[in-house]
Amino acid sequence: MNCPKLPRTCALPRPWLRLHEECIVIRGYFSQGLFGRDLLGSIVVFLVALPLCMGIAIASGMPPAAGLITGIVGGIVVGAICGSPLQVSGPAAGLAVLVFELVREHGVAALGPVVALAGLIQVVAGLSRLGVWFRMISPAVVAGMLSGIGILIVASQLHVLIDAVPKARGLENFAALPAALHDAISGGGGNLAALLVGVSTIAIMLAWEKLRPASLRFVPGALLAVVAVTAAVQWLGTSVNKVEVPSNLWATVTLPAFDSLGGLLQPYTLVAAFTFALIASAETLLSAAAVDRMHSGVRTRYDRELAAQGVGNLICGVLGALPMTGVIVRSAANVQAGSATRVATILHGGWILVFATLLPWLMRMTPVACLAGILVYTGIKMVNLKQIKSLAVYGRGTALIYVATTLAIVATDLLAGVLIGFALSLLRLAIQSSRLKVGLDAHHESGTQLLQLDGSATFLKVPALARTLERVPPNTRVLLEVDRLRHVDQACLELLTDWGRNAPVRGCELVVDWHALHRRVEGVRKAA
Template structure:
């Protein structure tokens, strides 16, 4: 790092190595997510390139990295199975148009109002579906159409493995070596080797097992000329875009991709002290990226937390890092596509098994139960189960409906009112007086009021008239207080008693974690 700083501008000397780290993380994930989505791996790589070169330039969250997301793999797989890969492009284009429209009318902030219980329940359900599907890919078999079918088929896959059918044992050995190396590297790697991500170490280990052992396992099929894979939709596909099924699918992708991107951006904001996310701009950038991905034949994209956190931890300070990671992927595909053909699909499945397991995150349920009660944790559980047994959109809608039911009693306590004033006992100290009921329905208004408070010194939140506050508002205020504390602002909760006052005091004292 010090040697780079002698020859490069200060920001570029940090962004350049960070971009290479993100590239190393993104490369196996782009391919693995594509295979889990039931499409060729180069389609995931196309989305990674667009996510860097285009969305990286336009993004409202400068340090967020965009690309194909595991959270969309499940619904893309099912859609491709039912309607064919040809229809995926037009649907992604329409989803991007929906996102652009949403950003233009400034609804980006409303995605932050989605209950954390619903978000984490959705991600947990996706994680279960990914693990169930990729267990079969670990044996060089094809995943089934649904999570339930994948679960039922596991005994048969185990029988094939035991009986030695095909080269299932070799594929399993590759997958297990990948998982062990990935987890072991992340726990044991030396400080000098931190540039090598665990996912890449896992793929290298799995590939080495296949090559050294001479195993006849399935490998990634990547065309020598990546540009030859670009396949804009034809007239017949565009004509089908008016079908209700296609419109519903486009809306589903738009809503889920937007929610995941903006929630990821909020998480990235907690990791650094640089510029905060402009949510409507980020939403428009994601829409532009999906428009281009649909036209080029890629996968739908979102902002992705794993690659984004790697970007921040590697020391990135501007959007140049995200842009350059896309350039690294493109350069690698143009110069060394034959290297990818050595990678076993079981190795990529191993990475996704670990990724899916981490998405399940039962600690989120424990956190919700401990801080916000059994009912909030139940929303997480119901959302997760519904996603697994039905589909992603149904699970999210059920979770949102339960969240609305949860706040109905609170609405009778009055609408949230926010007054700006100076604290009477300390002249000049800004004070926000909260009264009524603070629920996720008023989250954008509350967020705007908090962000207008000055930085530095002290800010007071007066809760004398506050009758209720839900966990979505508490999580947001905890995040805001954490960022203000990092900038030298002391946040004090004053003037109230009872449960709302105590819960807000606890949230400010111990801000929520992802």
């Protein structure tokens, strides 16, 4: 399109002026080579996303087509309206555990309404400008959540790795694993072949990560492993479970019936939808913040990103697909491949659509154990123990919150573990905010001591303050300084009042500016 520059004195109607400006932008997009960067980036992200879409669907107890549809919607729809142009959305390993439990307890039919309602919650939150509030979750809790999810994924996919059915809970999977491995190794047959397929997949990914040349760094190890292992299985005629992908991808779409709308008011639906929305939003927005640190381009608009994720989940819920989040693995690949705009994200969704529509027979050659190997590798990478050291820089309590959240998720479930981590974060905050330095020092006046309070005097510090007051010798005049006291609550105020009232019995006296002390009580105006 040829759009000559207009002279400064030229006056055009507003619609024509807007069209001219858009024409200049489009021409600059191609002339500056941005399209070439986005095209290459979209292919790289597509190669990363394709096996993960199918693998996460299998880990969630859903058919691979459900993951492919979510990847398509996340790329084309969410990519076009998102607030983080370089972030890539799709089915996330972080929600696989939740989906698996929901499908196991309430059936596949329950997933669509839950995901749609979660999407609606995200849309409302985004339009209400609540996006930034989802980032208030402690990074230690989020890191612990991802580590716990990684452990659960490894525990379940190790069973899939030998063509076995995983258990419902993480601890059950770990407990049943030795017997399952023994049966696979001693019994031979398909289980042993599947184990070799999965181990070979992990070995190829590890070797590629360590040995790949710099010129081929954009080639994903997962893709290389899938191609190599699938080719070997086909050539040898190995009997293992293969991925089941329908010839017509959209034939698997089941629109919700009118009767199922009543399920939206079921208690389990509301709880599950809120859980999905909370965890998906936190993971998405923290991923977006991480992506912003990887490049110097357009910054994330968090409220718009949250609303876009809601639209995507609303569509996925209607189509009966998996829930989506912004995924750091694909987003990092997008940035590292040199993508410049949101066009790369949109194109990657288009590649998934074309591949799943025109080449389903090719995907049906992929062994399930191969995808399980990819997820085992991904889950191990999510459990980054080096984070303990980096979090400990902000205090040992932060590192302990990370460990406690991880263990709680593995021992209970995802929601309970996150709530435990959040509660521990609030407890640590309460303890830190109630730090109080209590000093009882001699005064230059004879028979007088100086009681200094520095910090916040809360009920947590009542024992320490009481022990200090007990050390006051008889016949002593105590001067209480409150200049460095930021806050005093009812418990500490009553302790000081009672001690001052009973002090004359021991010949003591408490001297304090009660007016200044009461100004530091919460809820009282701090007027001079």
